[in-house]
Amino acid sequence: MSQDYYILKTLNMEDENIHFYKEFVNEEFINGKRCLVFKAYLTYIPEYCPKCGTCYDEKIKKHGFKNSLIKVPSVSKLNTYLSLNKQRYHCHHCNKTFTCATNIVNYGCNISNNTKHSISFDLTKKVSEKDISINNNVSTNTVERVIDSYFELDSKVYKNTLPQALSFDEFKSVKSADGAMSFQVCNAKNRKIIDIVEDRKLNNLMKYFSRYSRQSRMNVKIIVIDMYTPYISLIKTMFPNASIVIDKFHLIELISRSLNKTRIKLMKKDKDNYNKLKRYWKNILKPRFELNSSSWKKYPCFKNLTTEQDIVDYLVSLDSEFEETYQIYQDLLYAFQNNNLSVLETTLNTKYNNISEYMKTSIKTLKGYLEYIKNTFTTSYHNGYVEGNNNFIKVLKRIAFGFRSFTRFKARIMICKGLITPKQKEVENLAFSTS
Ligand SMILES: [Zn+2]
Incomplete structure (x- = not known):
């Protein structure tokens, strides 16, 4: 040779x-x-x-x-x-x-074709466009042109088939986007992002989903959402066959938040127990049966030897409103964790006089969504993995120090998640000027 x-x-x-x-x-x-x-x-x-x-x-x-x-x-x-x-x-x-x-x-x-391939390979990693341009000895404009060459965003991501189970969620978008929150639709079965929409406002989403054929929309059987009312009207018009499932994580978050607010209200009122209420917030949110009642230890803020359960009992007994709110929280938590519809219905339908305003609002919300919470109890689909996607998006945004254009932001997410792959020929055929 x-x-x-x-x-x-x-x-x-x-x-x-x-x-x-x-x-x-x-x-x-x-x-x-x-x-x-x-x-x-x-x-x-x-x-x-x-x-x-x-x-x-x-x-x-x-x-x-x-x-x-x-x-x-x-x-x-x-x-x-x-x-x-x-x-x-x-x-x-x-x-x-x-x-x-x-x-x-x-x-x-x-610029050699090998360099262009190297750029498109780097684009799949969590690095900023600036770093990619430095690593490949090209300008950021070149990197952007490679991103743009991947696809004409709207036309190519569009597919005429939708899976049977979908997840809807939103994430905080970039400044240049139309809405503060952007919308992502995922396949609930294989947990892959299907597409990202710039703005989650109802009319915008209606317009977006009307691109899919009626047949493929009729095919969707389950949609997991959080408690955001416009989604429900969206689903009723665009997905007539789909049953709505409220994500369990969001249900538990709702009641935890109202219990936390009640606790903070008490903290402000009861200065003597301020530190104790502040320190043991996690124990208060824990399911009651998970608290340890047998091992006696020395806990900070408490003089004598005590157990986790005794601490919670003490804190809860400080205030009657807090106590009752805590009881309802525990009942609801039990119902959610064990898919127990009858416990949920009894808890929601009992009259309470002495619970905090925060919990009252949450109960009202839950009653409004009861029809869909029933579905939550009968399916295993959830939106937990979407939080992972959101985290990933946050990291990407951090690394890039923000994105100027939503289109490129979306392109990067889709490229990093491996949802779109470059067309070799298209990358090669990019018209780069000789400088
Ligand atoms: Zn000639």
């Missing part, structure tokens, strides 16, 4: 018409940075003149070289270039000149 073969292998290129000079690599300073420059020439005998189409004969003559400096992926962490002398020909049939072509770089472009 020749030297050319091994150097091309090292640079991950394939073109047998490229030949390296004897001193094939050099260290140079380009734009003030130490770089590696590989030196090669490209030559072959063309089959025909690309300008007039005449077959090769003695009237097509060699006409010197044209040099171009091509960016290639870095070698040993150094910015790397390929200084390529391309053979030029002069065709005496049409009196025009032309240059030899190669597959490692497109015509009129100084």
